[in-house]
Amino acid sequence: xxxxxxxxxxxxxxxxxxxxxxxxxxxxxxxxxxxxxxxxxxxxxxxxxxxxxxxxxxxxxxxxxxxxxxxxxxxxxxxxxxxxxxxxxxxxxxxxxxxxxxxxxxxxxxxxxxxxxxxxxxxxxxxxxxxxxxxxxxxxxxxxxxxxxxxxxxxxxxxxxxxxxxxxxxxxxxxxxxxxxxxxxxxxxxxxxxxxxxxxxxxxxxxxxxxxxxxxxxxxxxxxxxxxxxxxxxxxxxxxxxxxxxxxxxxxxxxxxxxxxxxxxxxxxxxxxxxxxxxxxxxxxxxxxxxxxxxxxxxxxxxxxxxxxxxxxxxxxxxxxxxxxxxxxxxxxxxxxxxxxxxxxxxxxxxxxxxxxxxxxxxxxxxxxxxxxxxxxxxxxxxxxxxxxxxxxxxxxxxxxxxxxxxxxxxxxxxxxxxxxxxxxxxxxxxxxxxxxxxxxxxxxxxxxxxxxxxxxxxxxxxxxxxxxxxxxxxxxxxxx
Amino acid sequence: xxxxxxxxxxxxxxxxxxxxxxxxxxxxxxxxxxxxxxxxxxxxxxxxxxxxxxxxxxxxxxxxxxxxxxxxxxxxxxxxxxxxxxxxxxxxxxxxxxxxxxxxxxxxxxxxxxxxxxxxxxxxxxxxxxxxxxxxxxxxxxxxxxxxxxxxxxxxxxxxxxxxxxxxxxxxxxxxxxxxxxxxxxxxxxxxxxxxxxxxxxxxxxxxxxxxxxxxxxxxxxxxxxxxxxxxxxxxxxxxxxxxxxxxxxxxxxxxxxxxxxxxxxxxxxxxxxxxxxxxxxxxxxxxxxxxxxxxxxxxxxxxxxxxxxxxxxxxxxxxxxxxxxxxxxxxxxxxxxxxxxxxxxxxxxxxxxxxxxxxxxxxxxxxxxxxxxxxxxxxxxxxxxxxxxxxxxxxxxxxxxxxxxxxxxxxxxxxxxxxxxxxxxxxxxxxxxxxxxxxxxxxxxxxxxxxxxxxxxxxxxxxxxxxxxxxxxxxxxxxx
Ligand SMILES: Cc1ncc(COP(=O)(O)O)c(C=O)c1O
Ligand SMILES: Cc1ncc(COP(=O)(O)O)c(C=O)c1O
Numbered sequence: 006x007x008x009x010x011x012x013x014x015x016x017x018x019x020x021x022x023x024x025x026x027x028x029x030x031x032x033x034x035x036x037x038x039x040x041x042x043x044x045x046x047x048x049x050x051x052x053x054x055x056x057x058x059x060x061x062x063x064x065x066x067x068x069x070x071x072x073x074x075x076x077x078x079x080x081x082x083x084x085x086x087x088x089x090x091x092x093x094x095x096x097x098x099x100x101x102x103x104x105x106x107x108x109x110x111x112x113x114x115x116x117x118x119x120x121x122x123x124x125x126x127x128x129x130x131x132x133x134x135x136x137x138x139x140x141x142x143x144x145x146x147x148x149x150x151x152x153x154x155x156x157x158x159x160x161x162x163x164x165x166x167x168x169x170x171x172x173x174x175x176x177x178x179x180x181x182x183x184x185x186x187x188x189x190x191x192x193x194x195x196x197x198x199x200x201x202x203x204x205x206x207x208x209x210x211x212x213x214x215x216x217x218x219x220x221x222x223x224x225x226x227x228x229x230x231x232x233x234x235x236x237x238x239x240x241x242x243x244x245x246x247x248x249x250x251x252x253x254x255x256x257x258x259x260x261x262x263x264x265x266x267x268x269x270x271x272x273x274x275x276x277x278x279x280x281x282x283x284x285x286x287x288x289x290x291x292x293x294x295x296x297x298x299x300x301x302x303x304x305x306x307x308x309x310x311x312x313x314x315x316x317x318x319x320x321x322x323x324x325x326x327x328x329x330x331x332x333x334x335x336x337x338x339x340x341x342x343x344x345x346x347x348x349x350x351x352x353x354x355x356x357x358x359x360x361x362x363x364x365x366x367x368x369x370x371x372x373x374x375x376x377x378x379x380x381x382x383x384x385x386x387x388x389x390x391x392x393x394x395x396x397x398x399x400x401x402x403x404x405x406x407x408x409x410x411x412x413x414x415x416x417x418x419x420x421x422x423x424x425x426x427x428x429x430x431x432x433x434x435x436x437x438x439x440x441x442x443x444x445x446x447x448x449x450x451x452x453x454x455x456x457x458x459x460x461x462x463x464x465x466x467x468x469x470x471x472x473x474x475x476x477x478x479x480x481x482x483x484x485x486x
Numbered sequence: 487x488x489x490x491x492x493x494x495x496x497x498x499x500x501x502x503x504x505x506x507x508x509x510x511x512x513x514x515x516x517x518x519x520x521x522x523x524x525x526x527x528x529x530x531x532x533x534x535x536x537x538x539x540x541x542x543x544x545x546x547x548x549x550x551x552x553x554x555x556x557x558x559x560x561x562x563x564x565x566x567x568x569x570x571x572x573x574x575x576x577x578x579x580x581x582x583x584x585x586x587x588x589x590x591x592x593x594x595x596x597x598x599x600x601x602x603x604x605x606x607x608x609x610x611x612x613x614x615x616x617x618x619x620x621x622x623x624x625x626x627x628x629x630x631x632x633x634x635x636x637x638x639x640x641x642x643x644x645x646x647x648x649x650x651x652x653x654x655x656x657x658x659x660x661x662x663x664x665x666x667x668x669x670x671x672x673x674x675x676x677x678x679x680x681x682x683x684x685x686x687x688x689x690x691x692x693x694x695x696x697x698x699x700x701x702x703x704x705x706x707x708x709x710x711x712x713x714x715x716x717x718x719x720x721x722x723x724x725x726x727x728x729x730x731x732x733x734x735x736x737x738x739x740x741x742x743x744x745x746x747x748x749x750x751x752x753x754x755x756x757x758x759x760x761x762x763x764x765x766x767x768x769x770x771x772x773x774x775x776x777x778x779x780x781x782x783x784x785x786x787x788x789x790x791x792x793x794x795x796x797x798x799x800x801x802x803x804x805x806x807x808x809x810x811x812x813x814x815x816x817x818x819x820x821x822x823x824x825x826x827x828x829x830x831x832x833x834x835x836x837x838x839x840x841x842x843x844x845x846x847x848x849x850x851x852x853x854x855x856x857x858x859x860x861x862x863x864x865x866x867x868x869x870x871x872x873x874x875x876x877x878x879x880x881x882x883x884x885x886x887x888x889x890x891x892x893x894x895x896x897x898x899x900x901x902x903x904x905x906x907x908x909x910x911x912x913x914x915x916x917x918x919x920x921x922x923x924x925x926x927x928x929x930x931x932x933x934x935x936x937x938x939x940x941x942x943x944x945x946x947x948x949x950x951x952x953x954x955x956x957x958x959x960x961x962x963x964x965x966x967x
Contacts, residue, residue, distance in 0.1 A: 014687070015687075026770070027736070035867060074754075082595055088770075090797075090798045090799065091767055091768070091769075091770035092767075092769040092770065092798050092799040092800065093770050093771060093799070093800055093828055095772075095799075095825055096619075096686040097823060098686075098826065099627075099685065099771065099825045099826055099828075099829040101683040101684065101685045101686050101687050101690075102683055102685055102833075103683075103687070103688075104683060104684045104836070106829075106832055106833075106835040107832050107835060107836070112527045114831075117959040119640075119724065129637070129638065131637050131638060132637075134635065134636070134637065137636045137637070139631075139633040139634070139636060140633075142633050142636070143631055143632075144631040145625070146632060146633070147628060149631055150566045150623075151629075152618075152620040152622075152623050152625060152627070153620070153812040154550060154814065155615070155618045155620060155623070155812035155815065156610075156612050156613070156615065156618070156811070156812070156813055156814050157610065157612055157813045157814060158814060159597070159600075190838075191672075191837075191838035191839065191841075191842075192838060192839050194836075194837070194838055194839040195837060195838040195839075198836065198837045198838065202583055202584075202585060203582065204579040204580065204582045205579075205581040205582055206495070206496075206582050206583060206584070206585060207584075209582075220709040222836060223836060224836040224837075227836065246699060255508070272739040285574075286571040286572055286573075287571075287572070288572075289507070289572035289574050289575060290574060291574040291576075291579065308908070316571075317571045317572070318572050318574070318576075319573065319574055331636035331637070332636070332637055332638045332839075333635065333636040333637050333639060333842065333843040333844075334636065334842050334843075334844065335838065335839065335840070335841060335842040336842075342576045344576055344577060344580045345576055345579065345580055347580075348580040348587075350589075351588050351593070352583075352585040353709065354587070354588060355588070355675075355679065355703060355704060356672075356675070356676060356679045356705075356837070357671075357672035357676040357679065357816065358672065358675040358676075358816065359672050359816070359931070360816060360842075361672075361814065361816040361817075361842055361844075361845040362813050362814040362815075362844050363814075363815065363844050363848065364842040364844050364845065367844065369566060373580075409717060429757040449919055459825055466532075485585065
């Protein structure tokens, strides 16, 4: 006789509901017929009665069975009539697969912004519309044709964009590479996805920063990876911690965002970079350097990437168009050994057949145009302005009940709130008042942290936004205005 | 003591090589020291000596150890010197993950075309450059601005494109839907990928056509699905076969390409469509209808999609911009219940943060422009012309040693070769002569089938292409010219 599988990921009640649905659909229990009692089924299948109750509730919600007090549970007559017609159990399918849903906070933020776009947005990690090079891109687009080839792209990405990136990486990031070692991806996000899906196996251990953007990505857990933490202090992670994690857990890869880290804004200190590369080569351990922010360096002196110091070949480097120009073009790039680039390009064919050519053409033209330098210049000044505005307002509104390190690049300010407050409740109160931010717990921190993105809001939204936030905080704590 | 894991997917020799590399890197075996003998290790680890020999070969190839006849195997001195510096074992990483590489034939074809783009291409399943609406798109692009918003897109895709598709689907496919039930994807490929990754679990059984485009996608196997076949005859699959497969294997989903099927060009017969939907609703079984070709119907009367007949809600419908306009825009769409659309949109955020906005704007404008109808008209005529040219030439060159059904839509001609020939060898001979096609075995057929795509080659390439193909065939068989 069939029994539920206790090793399976699928909850017992669902397995049982599935099983009953199947037997009904085979006609074993015709419409109107009585099903075995809860108690009897529990006994037969070796489960608690409460599990059967759950399974019945599930079947009832699909109209497959009906219960009436005192007269037991019957197969529905309407649903399973003479010509039975059943919609697939879509709810069950939607729960299938290994993909974990995005964290509830992220969904809540997305909904808050979709429902009411007028809410002030300190949550979305991207540039405000007026910081993106809209006019520059519009003028490039009107001066060029993009339609000379509209077929499937090269699996590694559009060749002229890769060629442009070879110069870009040399000039701006001191990275020497060739177009065959570059993979163009849909933002850095797809680079991270390809690495976690194609170079690692379920059960592998990896190290990530704590706090980290990566904690906001269920992607790592969806790939079945075991995550271990590298605490970030004012100067980034401590390389010795990697050695310790390797000894204990045989970590297979380290994911770092060493330049203006998301969320903390820290820069990994120079001497730690050297130690890190030593540890990596000692352990033959790959380091993923996720580097979307470095060119935002407000004073114009971005830190040298790990990749530029990497003589051994330990670093997979990831860059992006998103945080320095426009996230909506979905252009990112990875620099990696050829065998890795080819492997990932091949796998990506199965996922989406590669990227659209037009945005790659646009990005290539913009990066090599005379617009790029002045745009960067302006971006840096304006980001710094927004950072200062945010900090001034925080000081005015919240005095010393919030502490932070001042970032010198990037889009974010990471704050510790001194009053003890639950960040989920705080988010609710803030949304009610028309402002959103990201709770620290999304990044793996405890709940007294918040991340403010100052790049996305308009200048004249920053003051009212923080004042609403302060109100929300005051409504939950005893601090004074 | 450590032992290799015989349940693991990783070959034993690799596990052993990994393990030895780790112990060496811990300093347990310093540079220059002698490793235990092959025989001894085999005994300790409970494996054959040949496995140890393989593991040693692997380590030797990375310069980690050195063997000299008679004096055993030692840890390399150069590689593991005083300051050991090791590149990660990238080869091992490239073999990680659950993603199967693309079939060798497909890689061979891709390389043949990249190495020498002048080869005549009967393999790439897309339109020739002059069949794509290049001028129309160029004129739209010069008349519009695309830069009013350059931020992250809505997770389900650009709203105006979804709105355009609501009218498009109603007008051209008799499908009633709303923009909230549409998900824009990177071609139909990403729709298929999302379905296999997010709605099904490893071990689930699914049914696909035989032969089928889906066999060319290791995607299904990468997702751990068990594939069962529905033989395709002149009128498509037989719905009763689905019932049989369901009884035997509890299939969870059926993937069909019912309109001008890839590769056979067949159209599922009307009465089978009805039976199919009956079976689906009887079994509450979801049907994925992959429908990229229908608007190419040469005589202008595309078959009604399953989705338009689906009163129960069994069908997930997938469409694409690729085969009727341009594959390089990477625009596809899925029509599905809201819960499914939301689930897939959420998961896709983790993979790539959604699509680029510009190609979605371009596609929306093109589909609703006055250019679309005349383009379709022209496309149909030209595809029919190419089909006829291909068939005429085949008849002239190969007389009755090749048989096929004449397709009335789509891009492909599916041929059975009467002489007994190995399709791999045939491909090699064809490549040497400057022409490529796809061997039938890629689609799960036996090796006497080939697929010719006639849409991609220029008109004046079709004759010489087939004549080279015929030569290749003659070189391997005894048929006369
Ligand atoms: C550290 C970091 N990496 C990667 C990404 C992904 O961005 P994109 O895919 O737009 O490049 C982000 C976006 O917030 C980020 O902050
Ligand atoms: C039947 C079928 N489905 C899906 C695809 C994927 O095409 P795209 O992702 O470009 O829409 C193809 C391409 O060959 C196909 O033939």
